Amino acid sequence: DQQVKQNSPSLSVQEGRISILNCDYTNSMFDYFLWYKKYPAEGPTFLISISSIKDKNEDGRFTVFLNKSAKHLSLHIVPSQPGDSAVYFCAASPGGGSQGNLIFGKGTKLSVKP
């Protein structure tokens, strides 16, 4: 069973508008969440993260929101740019003695159209 779910396989947004990528999780023991961005034929690159003790983290055009009661997090990209077109993975860390292992969602492919 999936512990980290990205229910939208794809998302298309116009350049300049907001992109909102969503992620749901089932394990309340997750204590840290990360977003990765992946271009074709490249490895995933770390984008932004948030601790479970916070509800928002912002870095430039990227903001991650965490709603612990709903077990939901979202990544907002404002304004969206064509170079943001990529696959975005949500990941969660179980904390404790997990050796830092991450559990990834299946990804959402974002297309930003000029």
Add this chain to the structure above:
Amino acid sequence: DAGITQSPRHKVTETGTPVTLRCHQTENHRYMYWYRQDPGHGLRLIHYSYGVKDTDKGEVSDGYSVSRSKTEDFLLTLESATSSQTSVYFCATRGGVHEQYFGPGTRLTVT
């Protein structure tokens, strides 16, 4: 990014042959990971290492083995490749608390 290289970057092999993929890092990170990425599955952990000669299984470890004799190198071996192991393989390292940094990937095709 951590200096992570993977070799080979592309490989085509036949069913039943052994295959070894190499991950090399220059950041002296303690933790190293092997993932596979398949359509519809995202990134799934195969094996990981928490130090030299210290390794453990991940979610999809069947058919794979690993070795880590030096901090900088983490090898993934498919003892007898099968078509279900056709995938893109990523190595990652972790030096801090949570963030993992990924290599460029190896595309493996088993015919």
